[in-house]
Amino acid sequence: MYAHAIRSTAAQDLPAADQGLAGALTGMYTQIGTALGIAFLVSLAERHPGGTAPGIALAMRWGAVALAVAVVLTLAALRDRRSVSRPGPSGA
Numbered sequence: 001m002y003a004h005a006i007r008s009t010a011a012q013d014l015p016a017a018d019q020g021l022a023g024a025l026t027g028m029y030t031q032i033g034t035a036l037g038i039a040f041l042v043s044l045a046e047r048h049p050g051g052t053a054p055g056i057a058l059a060m061r062w063g064a065v066a067l068a069v070a071v072v073l074t075l076a077a078l079r080d081r082r083s084v085s086r087p088g089p090s091g092a
Contacts, residue, residue, distance in 0.1 A: 037066065 011019035011026075041059040048055025 037063075 011022040014022050041063055044062060045052065045055035045059035048058055
């Protein structure tokens with residue numbers, strides 16, 4: 001459901017001929033981002049000089065920060081999109 005919502009939003013304002021490509025690119029970037037993010041966090045946890053448990057705690061903090069940044073950027077993008085799509089006041 002989540003992936004479908006992302007692809008639908010990404011392709012919403014595109015011509016019909018480009019919607020499949022937009023959905024495929026969105027899916028590809030989601031997969032690549034997930035793989036790289038997990039690899040980074042596991043590497044961070046494993047290489048921590050204090051051991052595995054402190055490393056996992058550090059990786060979790062980094063993951064939480066990345067999630068918070070993603071939420072802020074998403075909300076800002078949605079706010080900008082809503083302000084662009086709203087019709088202005090009609091002067092009658």
